Amino acid sequence: MTTIHTGNTTTTGFVVDADNTGNLVIKTGGSGGTTALTIDDSQTATFANQPVVPVPVFMAYRDTSTQSVTSGTNTKVQLNALEYDTNSWFDATTNYRYTPQIAGYYQFNALIYFSGTGLTNGTARIYKNGNVTIDGHFLSTTSATFIYAMSSGVIYLNGTTDYVELFGYVSGTNPLIRNDVNKTWLQGFLVRAT
Numbered sequence: 414m415t416t417i418h419t420g421n422t423t424t425t426g427f428v429v430d431a432d433n434t435g436n437l438v439i440k441t442g443g444s445g446g447t448t449a450l451t452i453d454d455s456q457t458a459t460f461a462n463q464p465v466v467p468v469p470v471f472m473a474y475r476d477t478s479t480q481s482v483t484s485g486t487n488t489k490v491q492l493n494a495l496e497y498d499t500n501s502w503f504d505a506t507t508n509y510r511y512t513p514q515i516a517g518y519y520q521f522n523a524l525i526y527f528s529g530t531g532l533t534n535g536t537a538r539i540y541k542n543g544n545v546t547i548d549g550h551f552l553s554t555t556s557a558t559f560i561y562a563m564s565s566g567v568i569y570l571n572g573t574t575d576y577v578e579l580f581g582y583v584s585g586t587n588p589l590i591r592n593d594v595n596k597t598w599l600q601g602f603l604v605r606a607t
Contacts, residue, residue, distance in 0.1 A: 469513055471503045472496040474598035480590040482527070482583055487538065487545075488590075490525060490579040496594055509578060511599070516572030517606035523549065523564040525581045526596035532585035535560035539599070540578045541568055556585070567604060577601065 435454040440446040451459045476494035492509050503511045513519065525537045533556055539547040549564030560583065568577060579599040581590055590597055 467499065468603050469500045469502065469515060470600075470602040471498040471500075471511060472598055472600040473498070473503045473505055473509075473511070474594045475590060475592040475596070476594070477592060479528075479592055482581060482588045482590055484586065484588055485582070485584050487580045487582050490581050490590055490597060490599070492579060492597075492599055494594070496598070496600075508576075510576045511578075511601060512574075512576040513570050513603070514572055515603060515606050516570065518567050518569050518604045519577075519601050520567050520604050521547065521565065521577060521599065521601040523579050523599045524597060525562045525579070526591040526593075527560045527562065527581065527583045527585075527588055528558060528591055529583070529585040529588035530558060531556040532558065532560045532583060532588060534582075534584040535562035536582040537562040537564040538580040538582060539564050539566065539568070540580055541570070542575055543578075545580075546577075559591075569607075 437452040438448055439450040441449050448461050450461070472495070473492035474494050474496060475490060475492055480491055482488045489509060493505050495503060495505050500514070502513050521539050523537045523539055525535065527535045533553050535551045537549045538545050546568055547564050547566040549562055551560050551562045553560065562581070570577070
């Protein structure tokens with residue numbers, strides 16, 4: 414077994430050890446110190462005090478009542494309830510948008526349940542800063558009384574001014590966006606901070 418000591422003449426800062434099982438062990442505070450990092454023979458690194466970095470995550474949905482939609486027009490979905498929002502970044506009362514305060518890549522998933530008569534085309538559109546960024550279409554060859562449209566993708570947000578909203582588009586007579594946590598929603602989480 415080989416031991417490498419680092420530090421100055423009076424104090425050992427780190428000790429790098431290889432034990433008899435093939436693990437590489439880095440300790441703080443000298444030979445009798447505390448194990449900080451272990452790397453095993455499969456090259457898996459285990460930190461003793463792995464910092465927990467909370468991942469921002471939210472799910473907003475349409476509650477209380479249906480929302481009227483004009484056929485053939487993009488309409489912002491008024492997601493007025495929260496299933497969860499770990500960082501309180503979703504505005505469910507005024508703008509119905511998510512404005513994260515950490516720059517990075519975010520995964521978003523959306524579902525809109527449309528009802529009406531003669532429905533043939535439904536779209537769940539995820540907007541970034543007022544522009545369509547991700548589209549999810551459902552196109553029916555026959556008219557229907559309900560349509561589910563889903564959308565999913567990754568969007569980069571700058572962590573200060575960028576925001577995301579959900580819009581719906583549907584063709585048909587007297588279309589509505591249905592309300593309930595399992596019918597119309599937008600959810601997202603941070604994939605990678607930058």
